[in-house]
Amino acid sequence: MASTDSSNRGNIEVLKAVNDDHGGVIVELKAPMDPGAFSMCLKASLLEWRNQGIKGVWIKLPIELAGLVQHIVEEGFWYHHAEPSYLMLVHWIPATEHTIPVNATHRVGVGAFVVNDRKEILVVQEKSGTSRGLGFWKIPTGVINQGEDIFAGVVREVKEETGIDTEFVEVLAFRQSHSSFFEKSDLFFLCMLHPLSFDIQKQESEIEVAQWMPIEKYAAEPLVQRHEFSKHVLAVGLAKLENTYAGFSPVCVQSSFVDQQSYIYLNGRDLEHPQATSL
């Protein structure tokens, strides 16, 4: 068998693998293999890894090799996660209960509370979704892309849906909801943004109509009045406008163990200007 994905150890073909941080191995298949030959190779690899005391075995299979999926499943693997171009399968060798980490469980959405100097709030009606056709005015919302920071994603979504340039101010609140998309959950971050431009250019594909609406008029909308979440959005947004509310703002942190930056969102006002509460 002449494959770049396997190495010959005596008469046993073992798939090329790299170790992970948890006593397991990761195999990234790239070259096409004959399914029969692949199955033999996988069986031999599992024997070898068992002897080595390997625990979890990951196989990353590009979509071009979809014909091998059933052969991997036949060896006791299950699906861990999938992205458009690949499927990740996993298997646990020991007899003990597995400690394979769960798949990503949440989509991350953002909503933008944007109010201009004339006390008008930026609102839209969407072309699709559960509220379409109801005349329901809502703040611009969207979904964070893979690898995108919350503070960047919300500015991008407002620009895409309404054409308005903004700068990020603060996360005012967040909501966790379940079973929002198949079995997946949703984390929605409500953000205050400061508008930097004022001429609306709505996104044709997703937005029915967009406008700056006087905030009192928005607060009095019957559908907003009846929508519990919108009322919370208004309450924290108005409190923030009056400067009596502190949300969370991002601080860049460097990890010590892996070479990576991330952002921690915290109540910076209370850390900088500590004040005893009236509670």
Place this chain on the structure above:
Amino acid sequence: MASTDSSNRGNIEVLKAVNDDHGGVIVELKAPMDPGAFSMCLKASLLEWRNQGIKGVWIKLPIELAGLVQHIVEEGFWYHHAEPSYLMLVHWIPATEHTIPVNATHRVGVGAFVVNDRKEILVVQEKSGTSRGLGFWKIPTGVINQGEDIFAGVVREVKEETGIDTEFVEVLAFRQSHSSFFEKSDLFFLCMLHPLSFDIQKQESEIEVAQWMPIEKYAAEPLVQRHEFSKHVLAVGLAKLENTYAGFSPVCVQSSFVDQQSYIYLNGRDLEHPQATSL
């Protein structure tokens, strides 16, 4: 073809499907089908759906039918997501750019800041992970299960890792990091919990050692001093203990459009007791 997954319309077999909220259809395959017959059936279905103006086509394929994956991929489907027992594939019929929502992108982790009446903080050393074997004391952390609320998951994790019963107080801060697990991102919620019991019983599988440590001793640990994120954790945790810091606490909200409850986390102190900031 005698399958519960298809219906015969004249001489065209069309797969049984239900409409989604976005002009698409969802097919849930359950019964095994001969791969060749299935391919013909899928081709006919796609023609029919194209005529009907259907946009997105979802196929949920149980792992037992893994042999059909390649036949679905051959018709232009790609992977959307996967869970242990099934693979979800998707295809976009129109010539326009697709508006298929992204897969779940984030795992949700929690960390618990638990301090007892003797000003001791609950800390652990883990058996695996990037900090194993370094003598690094950290607060108990874990990953939220599918469908689990943050305030419930963090209490469960503390109980599992240390045996300590707690009650949830507040989310003090959160961190978003990328590429933390394959290409997936991570949202980590730092929570303040109030301890309800004191006798530690550590989890054998994951925890090397667990203890109540005087908080000044913890703050002086060299590895904590050098770990930027731990310093932020300490700063907000200590500010909260001194009652000068407001995080986010959960409020139950009912959705108006779908029959579902969720929790919004917000700065309840500032809403109840508004006070002008010193900024």
